[in-house]
Amino acid sequence: MNQAESNHDRGEGMNVSFDPKVYGPVVAELWSEHRLIELGPGEPNAGAEPRLAGLQADDLFSARRILDRDMAQACLAGVWLYHNFLNQSHKISQTIATSSGSYWHGFMHRRELDFSNAKYWFRKVGVHPVYGRLCREAKALAAAHPHFSPAFLTSQEEWDPYSFVDFCEECLQVETPAEPLCRMIQQREWELLFDYCYRKAAV
Numbered sequence: 001m002n003q004a005e006s007n008h009d010r011g012e013g014m015n016v017s018f019d020p021k022v023y024g025p026v027v028a029e030l031w032s033e034h035r036l037i038e039l040g041p042g043e044p045n046a047g048a049e050p051r052l053a054g055l056q057a058d059d060l061f062s063a064r065r066i067l068d069r070d071m072a073q074a075c076l077a078g079v080w081l082y083h084n085f086l087n088q089s090h091k092i093s094q095t096i097a098t099s100s101g102s103y104w105h106g107f108m109h110r111r112e113l114d115f116s117n118a119k120y121w122f123r124k125v126g127v128h129p130v131y132g133r134l135c136r137e138a139k140a141l142a143a144a145h146p147h148f149s150p151a152f153l154t155s156q157e158e159w160d161p162y163s164f165v166d167f168c169e170e171c172l173q174v175e176t177p178a179e180p181l182c183r184m185i186q187q188r189e190w191e192l193l194f195d196y197c198y199r200k201a202a203v
Contacts, residue, residue, distance in 0.1 A: 018191040023198055024062040026055075030079060036183045037190055039168050041111055042084035052080060052088070057201075064202035070096050071201035077104040078194045086112055099125050100197050106161070107190070115169050122161040130192040131159035137192075138164075138185045148178040153185075 020031035030048065057072040060079070066072050073092055080089035086108055093104040106121030135158060142153035150170075152163040168186070171179040 018187075018195075024060070024064075026059050026062060027079075030083070036180075036187050037082060037111075038084060039111065039172050039179065039183055039186065040113060041086055044085050045083040048083045049085070052083060052085065055079070060198075061202045066202045068201050070098050070101060071197045074098075074100045074104055074197040075194060075201060077101075077108075078190065078197065081108055081111070082190065099128055100193070100200075103128055103193055107193070110165055110168055113169075113172065115165050118165050119162050122165070125161070127158075128193075130189075130196050131161075134185075134189055134192055135159040137188050141181060141184055141188070145178075145181045148176075148181050150178070 020028045030051065055076065057069070057076045058066060060075050061072065073096055077089045077092035077096070080086075080092065081104065089104065089108050090112075093101050093108060095101070096104070102121050102124040106118045106125060109115075109121060110118035112118075135156060138153055138159070139156070142149035146154075150163070150167055152160055152167075156163070164185070167178075167182055170176065171182045
């Protein structure tokens with residue numbers, strides 16, 4: 001088990017923290033300021049753009065040896081998405097014909113507010129390996145905020161990406177105290193997917 005994997009195997013729900021330093025100095029630099037990802041498009045992080053503009057997938061892995069180019073590109077799509085550059089993320093994810101590429105693609109369209117297209121790409125994902133963990137952690141987060149949680153979060157036994165798209169859409173359309181919960185779950189979704197792609201990309 002590598003350092004990045006062990007970082008995400010220390011507990012569940014709110015007890016798990018995402019430490020960018022375990023992924024190397026380039027990733028750590030891009031996460032110098034922790035924040036919750038926006039549900040919608042958000043404003044592109046202009047401060048990060050100069051660094052991102054010249055960034056290649058290989059740069060994210062420092063001295064590691066890349067084994068899977070698609071997974072490395074998936075990490076790069078995730079980085080652009082984190083900093084609210086949806087178009088740049090989209091250009092990358094739409095070229096990755098894998099379950100994880102479709103996941104980043106659907107994630108981007110969900111944030112773009114193209115909810116039907118997001119569901120289309122989540123259908124292409126199938127049952128992604130992060131879904132089991134995401135389901136458990138989302139349930140733990142929902143249990144910590146029972147007054148704001150939609151029923152599917154506490155009752156589902158398997159992750160339902162379509163219901164989560166609907167939850168994001170609802171939180172974006174009406175002012176609701178459930179929005180922070182939705183964003184916390186999305187944050188863990190991003191972290192788990194990035195971690196999975198990173199570990200599969202290189203050794």
